[in-house]
Amino acid sequence: MTTVSAPYGTWHSPVDAALAASHDGHPEYLGSVGEEVWWTAPRPAEGGRRTLVRRRADGPELSVLPAPWHARSRVMGYGGTPWAAVPRPARGPLAVFVHFADQRLYAFEPDAPEGAAPRPLTPVSRVGGGLRWADLQIHPERGEVWGVLEESTGEGPGDVRRVIAAVPLDGSAAGDRAAVRELTDARHDFVTGPRLSPDGRRAVWIAWDHPRMPWDGTVVMLADITAEGVFTAVRPVAGGTGESVPQAEWAPDGSLLFVSDHSGWWQLQRIDPDAVGGGAVPRTTLCDRQEEFAGPLWKLGHRWFAPLPDGLIAVTHGRGAAVLGILDPHTGELADVPGPWTEWEPTLAVDGTRVRGVAASPRSGHEVVELDARTGHARVIGSPHTDPVDPAYYPEPRVRTFTGPDGREIHAHIHPPHHPDHTAPEGELPPYVVRAHGGPTSRAPLVLDLEIAYFTSRGIGVAEVNYGGSTGHGRAYRNRLHGQWGVVDVEDCAAVARALADEGTADRARLAIRGGSAGGWTAAVSLTTTGLYACGTISYPILDLTAWATGGTHDFESRYTESLVGPPAEVPERYRERSPIHRADRIRAPFLLLQGLEDTICPPEQCERFLEVIAGRGIPHAYLTFEGEGHGFRRSDTMIRALEAELSLYTQTFGIPRTDVPALDLKT
Known part of the structure; x- marks a missing residue:
């Protein structure tokens, strides 16, 4: 083919503005629902809404939410994980999501008979921006969904309080703010959603206060949980005014994992929660590399690492980029995932030995990728890149x-x-x-x-x-x-x-x-x-x-x-x-x-x-x-x-x- 000489800026291209707009945005807030994988996906041509997508095991991608339902949170301005779902044998999954238009929580059963619409779980507030929700976790055994509640107390942008709260799944709080059960007080300006320990007796979350941003200094909070679901003995266990911890999770053995930049780099660390007392809690750095194993917590629910049931940990890491690896916390050995992907988003989910995430490269857009940690095989399972x-x-x-x-x-x-x-x-x-x-x-x-x-x-x-x-x-x-x-x-x-x-x-x-x-x-x-x-x-x-x-x-x-x-x-x-x-x-x-x-x-x-x-x-x-x-x-x-x-x-x-x-x- 003959090459045409023409001044810079005059070249004709098939990449027009409509094409660029149609490919704007990418899968986000990915999670495992039994053997299925769910995520939110952009719909630029539908007024910019985000739908909720599910992919059945080795099946097709299906949109869970028809228009005009829009799964997106306004918490902290940038939002956070706007959905949660749990599998239910013979009945199909139960999903809870934040609808962007009114920020209420809605329950939805996608496998229910045709015509079953989402039903509201939380009330409308006419004060300021109302009630907003993010970073959700469904606890069917308690009949509740837990998450971060951001509540306006006045008309000004600073008239707001944030707590961790529980909402009944039966809809009894849809018209009754008093039926929303607050699990923490509002002593901190900002909190993330809680993560339950494997035995269900403890919860961990992250908190911080003005004027610090979460990449300046955060505190890891730990609480015991009573049989009635009440948080007690709330105490800090890591972090501080000059230490940023953007994620904390439980390992299968009950130890506490978190990412801290105490060393000058966000690195994965572990503590024994039973060792928490009046003094400093001993901590172990699991992979001592001068790399970033996390990033800035702009949105609640970001996950840069995810523990696997066998004790291994899926981690994103790198300098100036974030690749996916599998870390052996006992040896510190880190094996990166094969494949063309050079950038992984902070949204990881685990199902057994399978790790799911969203990844891209300079030659491909963001795809939903699944890694089998046993074999090391990785494959695209959703939102596959196709060259437009x-x-x-x-x-x-x-x-x-x-x-x-x-x-x-x-x-x-x-x-x-x-x-x-x-x-x-x-x-x-x-x-x-x-x-x-x-x-x-x-x-x-x-x-x-x-x-x-x-x-x-x-x-x-x-x-x-x-x-x-x-x-x-x-x-x-x-x-x-x-x-x-x-x-x-x-x-x-x-x-x-x-x-x-x-x-x-x-x-x-x-x-x-x-x-x-x-x-x-x-x-x-x-x-x-x-x-x-x-x-x-x-x-x-x-x-x-x-x-x-x-x-x-x-x-x-x-x-x-x-x-x-x-x-x-x-x-x-x-x-x-x-x-x-x-x-x-x-x-x-x-x-x-x-x-x-x-x-x-x-x-x-x-x-x-x-x-x-x-x-x-x-x-x-x-x-x-x-x-x-x-x-x-x-x-x-x-x-x-x-x-x-x-x-x-x-x-x-x-x-x-x-x-x-x-x-x-x-x-x-």
């Missing part, structure tokens, strides 16, 4: 480490322009978009992303920067952002962009910055400080630190800036100096602002105030808002419009002639 276009159009990423200010390391994924049938004229350098991930305590995984392919297959490179503060490289790397948000992240993105230009990989005059949420903050700050980028795309961003930290966001992140920036009362000038809304006069580059109108984490009010400051300054810009969208876009029509608008911004700014996307109306 010729894989020749996929990006060919490179994992790189750059040098930033003061010689510090910066980790990034570089996706050069790539097309099987196109090359650029000799001597031309490509435009590049620098992507700052959200969080900011998170990272960009190296997996197939058709949104990236949308740009690279058209001749626009993409650089994903895991700037200082990102996870995957230990606590010291994560803590680089302490007090330095808006500095280190901006410097690291700029260092990667400059390095690409200096080495002749990217066109220095055609660099763009983009990001969403915390990445939107980084993109906006970059436009006000660096003078490096020709344009930027800013999605659902933080633009005013002071407003965001004083009641302008949800409770979970309301004091996040105390570690990222500093206590507002002590460094108020820092909040003002770094906020793009107070630096808007320094912006010289065109930008695109994208915002969901139902966003409670980064409300549209900040964008509106920012635009008022920009008005009349002669800076080309566009502001697109989307009804029915919250923090992060989930509807296919929204994603199509946003992606095409972003491409139009780049083609107009970089002088790339394209007529196959709607022109973005840039106002001044």
Whole structure:
């Protein structure tokens, strides 16, 4: 086939915005229900809802919940495991799920006679955001489902309490808040769902308090359980203000397993709960590697490890990535799972010797994978990847480490322009978009992303920067952002962009910055400080630190800036100096602002105030808002419009002639 020479950015590609939108999202919150495997799955074309999918043993995938049922929790803004199910001989499974629209718990029997609808288990509250639930566990022997209850006590975002609570499965609490049995008090600002010991006599969970985030410091709580199901003798057994424990589970022998970053890395540890007393509890590190065996607890119910009945432990681990391995806790030996998957999500489930998870790679999307720990054989059992276009159009990423200010390391994924049938004229350098991930305590995984392919297959490179503060490289790397948000992240993105230009990989005059949420903050700050980028795309961003930290966001992140920036009362000038809304006069580059109108984490009010400051300054810009969208876009029509608008911004700014996307109306 003849290769066509055409300028970067003009290449024609079968990866259109509709295709990228249709493949957005992936299986999540996976669990074993007897021999079946269940998970939630995205439906972008159905208003962005998530359905509940079941796969029978060696059978087909079936959607458990028809539209408009939507299994998604709002707890802590980002949610958590929104369902639980148990098998019942001869009757089929019983499922309980959170319906997104009203956040009530519903019971559902998918094998019941046709027409049996979900029935409510919890009441509606008219106070604030009402009653919200996540991280569920059904206990049929007690006739209850346990989970985290987040309850509004007023109309403000901080008027909220969180407890572990039990809900009757018979529906008696559907109209009676008093029938919801609280298992803990509200002494802690945040809690995860409890895990019962093998003998049912104890429960363990994780708690933490403002101003700490769960990756700063958490406490592992232990309680005895009476025959009546009451928690007693509640006491801490691990963790602390400077130690992050994102997951705790029981081993089959009754010992307690948890992941702690006490060493500077999230590592798997074990304690004997019977040794808990007045002093320090002896702990054993099960695999002493300088790798991460967990990640940031953004959503309740994430599982980075899962004990097997024979004492082995399925674990995700790695540096800058998370692969699946089987750990022998007695020898410390770790055997990784064979196969093409290079990134495993924090959602593991076990059924006997079978381990189920969600995994992807740079050449394949997220799939549901099952490992037989006895044989070492792994296979795809759900949501199988199929190539929607010729894989020749996929990006060919490179994992790189750059040098930033003061010689510090910066980790990034570089996706050069790539097309099987196109090359650029000799001597031309490509435009590049620098992507700052959200969080900011998170990272960009190296997996197939058709949104990236949308740009690279058209001749626009993409650089994903895991700037200082990102996870995957230990606590010291994560803590680089302490007090330095808006500095280190901006410097690291700029260092990667400059390095690409200096080495002749990217066109220095055609660099763009983009990001969403915390990445939107980084993109906006970059436009006000660096003078490096020709344009930027800013999605659902933080633009005013002071407003965001004083009641302008949800409770979970309301004091996040105390570690990222500093206590507002002590460094108020820092909040003002770094906020793009107070630096808007320094912006010289065109930008695109994208915002969901139902966003409670980064409300549209900040964008509106920012635009008022920009008005009349002669800076080309566009502001697109989307009804029915919250923090992060989930509807296919929204994603199509946003992606095409972003491409139009780049083609107009970089002088790339394209007529196959709607022109973005840039106002001044």
